[in-house]
Amino acid sequence: MSLVLFASVVRVRDGLPLSASTDYEQDKGLQESKKHLKSLSKKLCQFPDRCSLRSGIFNINFTSSLGVGYMMVCSENYPNVLAFSFLDELQREFIVTYDTKRINSALRPFSFIEFDNFIRKTKQRYNSPRSLSTKINLADMQTEIKLRPPYQLSAEDIGSINGFSEHRQSKYKGIAPNQMLEALTLSGIVACILSVLCGALNLLRGVHAIESVLQCYLFAYFSVWRNIKSFLAFAMICLCNMYLYELRNMWQILFHVTVGAFITLQIHLRRPQGKAPDYNV
Structure with missing residues (x-):
């Protein structure tokens, strides 16, 4: 039965x-x-x-x-x-x-x-x-x-509790954070576009654009310690702009830092969903 x-x-x-x-x-x-x-x-x-x-x-x-x-x-x-x-x-x-x-x-x-x-x-x-x-x-x-x-x-x-065999590196390691993020907002899309633009400008200057790429990735996909990674990426953007202080005017530096802060905020605001979008259908 x-x-x-x-x-x-x-x-x-x-x-x-x-x-x-x-x-x-x-x-x-x-x-x-x-x-x-x-x-x-x-x-x-x-x-x-x-x-x-x-x-x-x-x-x-x-x-x-x-x-x-x-x-x-x-x-x-x-x-x-x-x-x-x-x-x-x-x-x-x-x-x-x-x-x-x-x-x-x-x-x-x-x-x-x-x-x-x-x-x-x-x-x-x-x-x-x-x-x-x-x-x-x-x-x-x-x-x-x-x-x-x-x-x-x-x-x-699973680990060796109550008769289970000894724990091994699990083959599903990496799908555990299988979470969907909340729906995109207009401000989030704008922040992502501006961040891509900043990354392109950094490449033209010969500076690594990895921070902007990382922030776009964190905005688009769920990741462990997502907020901490976004703050570290923003800190790197600030340091890079301090390094380029003599090559850029104040308005250019302010633009890059502001965009970095804006997308960092959007990453923080775009939270994981508890369930799929059709959860209450």
């Missing part, structure tokens, strides 16, 4: 459990899968934002967004589209119910234990897929899974 057996909500940065479903299942295989889930919860920041792991006759699925992870154990034949639709419902309700500041400041495990009522009710609905199919639209989730299927983890990808 295809069932959702267990679900939990955890904080990504440290694996602190925030809420979980209450269950009395004593199946040894399920208890082992829950141990694996607990181990995974402590390492969510290392993984892509949507993953699956086979654990005996069970599957562990999880998603993460905005610093919170949503995890579940289900039977091995439970449909992927239902599993991730279930997690998506938990996510939408949780981010509406609790603000980020409260989540980040939580100190004790299960600080949001009252959320288990919603988990329990949602689990009951998803364990009755016949009645469920008439109440929700799975087309969007089906399309999303086809376009970006969950990453299939293996025991080799």
Whole structure:
């Protein structure tokens, strides 16, 4: 029988459990899968934002967004589209119910234990897929899974906790920050064009334009420590213009520094999306 057996909500940065479903299942295989889930919860920041792991006759699925992870154990034949639709419902309700500041400041495990009522009710609905199919639209989730299927983890990808093999350099290293940025704004487009212009002018002067190129890249794509890199690039722009002080007049220097500051601000303002643009469709 295809069932959702267990679900939990955890904080990504440290694996602190925030809420979980209450269950009395004593199946040894399920208890082992829950141990694996607990181990995974402590390492969510290392993984892509949507993953699956086979654990005996069970599957562990999880998603993460905005610093919170949503995890579940289900039977091995439970449909992927239902599993991730279930997690998506938990996510939408949780981010509406609790603000980020409260989540980040939580100190004790299960600080949001009252959320288990919603988990329990949602689990009951998803364990009755016949009645469920008439109440929700799975087309969007089906399309999303086809376009970006969950990453299939293996025991080799994870450290030696609760029976897992020793951690190795993971083959998915580098796709973990698989984040989309917010939509482009007019000011951001202008800043990017001006930065390209400054880079071209620097090349004409025989000066490396790598700082402007880097800032354009940081504006266009998500990167780890993105804001810090943009500030360092801006600092290099300022230093280069100090070096060119005798070759440029004050207005030229002011133009390059202002453009560098402008695109640095745009990089800071263009934040990663928590979900795809069609999240609430």
